[in-house]
Amino acid sequence: RKEVEQDPGPFNVPEGATVAFNCTYSNSASQSFFWYRQDCRKEPKLLMSVYSSGNEDGRFTAQLNRASQYISLLIRDSKLSDSATYLCVVNSMEYGNKLVFGAGTILRVKS
């Protein structure tokens, strides 16, 4: 079983739509959780950290369910510029304080 699993997509949505991505992780001792965004042929960039209480940053909302080992990202009012690959990332001291990346979910927002 992969340490971090995501639906690869692609998710094809119209502008203005709301879209949600899910991610599951296998190590219950994982401590930190992130969503990164990666554009084609570019490096990953931190989109937001994910906290147990859930957190929001503008149109983006992230949630964490430790009991189910599940992380989600909700994007409201999708823009064309949101088109990218979204990477679910987990950090754990058991991993030697290293980031473990999911394979990513592709989002394509169309006009």
Place this chain on the structure above:
Amino acid sequence: GAVVSQHPSWVICKSGTSVKIECRSLDFQATTMFWYRQFPKQSLMLMATSNEGSKATYEQGVEKDKFLINHASLTLSTLTVTSAHPEDSSFYICSARNSSDEQFFGPGTRLTVL
């Protein structure tokens, strides 16, 4: 945010040659840097953890004699792909961790081995 640079951004080389990639943290000191590799449509895979002043820690399946890592200062780590072969063609990305445990990624180096 913090800036991490990589050089070169892309390189094409012949099979059997060695290629050196540099990773620099430009505005902070990084005792730990990481080297990743990403093949098309796959996730980033950690190759090794580079610690300043000590030997790198390699992930399982990564040959330390093929991928030489040197972290001689708090702002520079280098990855040398020795005797490169076509199957080494990939996107190599470094990251640097600051004292607050935040990790910042370099722009990546695209290696093509002919």
